[in-house]
Amino acid sequence: MELDYEFMQKTFFEVWQGAGVTLSLTALSLLIATAPAFYLAVLRLRGSTASRSIARLYVSFVRGTPIILQILLLYSLLPSILNVLVKAAGLDFNIFESVSPFWYAVVVFSLNTTALLAEVFRSALLAIPKGQLEAGLSIGLSELTTYVRVIIPQALVVALPNICNVTVNLIKGTSLAFLMTVKDVMAIGKVSASYGYNYIEAYVDVFVVYLVLCSIVQVLYRFAELRLGAFRGNDWN
Amino acid sequence: MDTRAFDPAMIVAVIPDLLRFLDVTLLVAITSIVLGSLGGIALAWMKLSKKRVLFAIAEAYIYIMRCTPSIVLLFIVFYGLPELLFSFFGFNANTVHRAVFAILTFTLLFSAYISEVFRAAYLAVPKGQYEAAVSIGLSPWQAVFRVVLPQAAVIALPNFGNATINLMKEGALAYTIGLIDLIGQGSLIIAQNFGAYGIETYTACMLIYWILTLLIEQAFARLERRLDKGQSFAVRDAAKKPGFLPNWMKGGEAHGA
Numbered sequence: 001m002e003l004d005y006e007f008m009q010k011t012f013f014e015v016w017q018g019a020g021v022t023l024s025l026t027a028l029s030l031l032i033a034t035a036p037a038f039y040l041a042v043l044r045l046r047g048s049t050a051s052r053s054i055a056r057l058y059v060s061f062v063r064g065t066p067i068i069l070q071i072l073l074l075y076s077l078l079p080s081i082l083n084v085l086v087k088a089a090g091l092d093f094n095i096f097e098s099v100s101p102f103w104y105a106v107v108v109f110s111l112n113t114t115a116l117l118a119e120v121f122r123s124a125l126l127a128i129p130k131g132q133l134e135a136g137l138s139i140g141l142s143e144l145t146t147y148v149r150v151i152i153p154q155a156l157v158v159a160l161p162n163i164c165n166v167t168v169n170l171i172k173g174t175s176l177a178f179l180m181t182v183k184d185v186m187a188i189g190k191v192s193a194s195y196g197y198n199y200i201e202a203y204v205d206v207f208v209v210y211l212v213l214c215s216i217v218q219v220l221y222r223f224a225e226l227r228l229g230a231f232r233g234n235d236w237n
Numbered sequence: 238m239d240t241r242a243f244d245p246a247m248i249v250a251v252i253p254d255l256l257r258f259l260d261v262t263l264l265v266a267i268t269s270i271v272l273g274s275l276g277g278i279a280l281a282w283m284k285l286s287k288k289r290v291l292f293a294i295a296e297a298y299i300y301i302m303r304c305t306p307s308i309v310l311l312f313i314v315f316y317g318l319p320e321l322l323f324s325f326f327g328f329n330a331n332t333v334h335r336a337v338f339a340i341l342t343f344t345l346l347f348s349a350y351i352s353e354v355f356r357a358a359y360l361a362v363p364k365g366q367y368e369a370a371v372s373i374g375l376s377p378w379q380a381v382f383r384v385v386l387p388q389a390a391v392i393a394l395p396n397f398g399n400a401t402i403n404l405m406k407e408g409a410l411a412y413t414i415g416l417i418d419l420i421g422q423g424s425l426i427i428a429q430n431f432g433a434y435g436i437e438t439y440t441a442c443m444l445i446y447w448i449l450t451l452l453i454e455q456a457f458a459r460l461e462r463r464l465d466k467g468q469s470f471a472v473r474d475a476a477k478k479p480g481f482l483p484n485w486m487k488g489g490e491a492h493g494a
Contacts, residue, residue, distance in 0.1 A: 068409045072435075
């Protein structure tokens with residue numbers, strides 16, 4: 001079999017144009033998920049019994065179901081819900097035409113990432129000895145200040161390798177956004193693949209793009225880890 | 238758009254229909270896990286070996302698989318492999334069942350994920366265990382198989398359980414190549430209803446997956462307790478019992494503030 005190298009080259013650059021969508025989807029989802037994830041993590045550690053179990057239920061549900069089903073479900077659910085809300089508010093606004101599927105994808109991946117990050121944050125907070133909080137309080141810092149200036153900086157370093165994992169998995173996960181007709185790397189590759197039946201060429205291109213994206217992200221996280229972890233000495237691990 | 242009311246009864250009604258195809262989902266998952274574990278053992282062995290070529294190959298394979306979205310690999314295998322087979326061997330793979338492609342893909346992925354689990358578990362058993370076994374006259378093979386591996390297996394168990402659950406969830410992708418598994422059947426049901434009851438059907442699928450995940454988690458937790466032979470759990474349980482020292486004096490507590 002002859003691979004069509006010319007096609008492969010041409011498609012490679014086309015596919016790269018989707019990298020922006022893939023990365024912005026990833027970054028937005030991570031940003032949106034961070035605050036609620038932290039809240040969930042704190043709830044699971046020190047919330048009331050009811051809020052603890054709600055947080056646990058949410059995390060368990062999201063982690064226990066395939067992301068593809070979450071996409072399929074929310075993609076059929078969200079537009080209708082929004083439509084009802086808009087109608088109820090009496091606005092003349094067509095949801096089905098004017099909301100880009102990109103935003104539905106952001107919602108799906110944010111909800112998913114929230115649960116994953118909550119687990120990461122929880123284990124990172126658990127890794128910080130209780131004495132750190134007590135020491136902060138004993139020298140007169142408020143609880144909030146102790147969290148912001150003492151506990152979170154340490155927990156973040158512990159959490160970074162896992163956050164990196166979540167990010168890489170999220171980049172990979174966003175490849176499913178093509179089911180919502182988002183034009184990311186995978187979607188562009190899929191279109192070019194079926195256009196001339198050049199499946200191998202197109203998907204190998206897509207595969208290379210994801211490989212490069214994930215590698216860059218991992219290198220960046222490694223830098224961040226070294227920098228944020230400077231307080232414990234760079235040769236510590 | 239006039240919205241039809243959400244019909245919870247429909248969720249229950251489609252579950253029996255969906256469950257008829259649970260065996261396809263489970264078959265794909267279990268076969269991939271078994272084959273992938275064999276591949277994972279081979280990869281872990283390569284990464285532990287002193288031959289640099291083997292190490293580099295395993296390392297590269299694991300890195301690449303870690304960066305590949307499963308759907309991309311699935312499409313490469315499903316669309317690309319038949320072309321390759323045909324042009325090199327003249328073998329017509331179009332008649333091969335779709336499940337085979339799904340199993341092949343998930344085996345490739347799972348072996349990469351699980352090899353790291355196996356390797357870490359093997360390294361977590363102290364070297365003294367092997368030395369002690371050899372010093373009382375076991376052969377090196379016996380020492381590995383009778384002393385080191387049983388302990389490594391227990392250490393690997395929680396992560397193996399996680400990887401199993403992840404694989405089962407990723408197996409849900411198989412419907413995108415037209416395999417009629419749980420979700421494939423779900424979309425068929427939706428199509429038969431002319432696109433209606435999508436939300437209810439997907440919810441039913443999610444519930445089934447959720448229950449499966451919880452069951453697998455439980456099963457692994459039990460297995461771990463059983464295989465542990467009273468080692469780490471005994472220590473943990475003892476720590477919980479009121480002992481000589483009050484709990485706050487033991488120190489090293491976690492930040493469960």
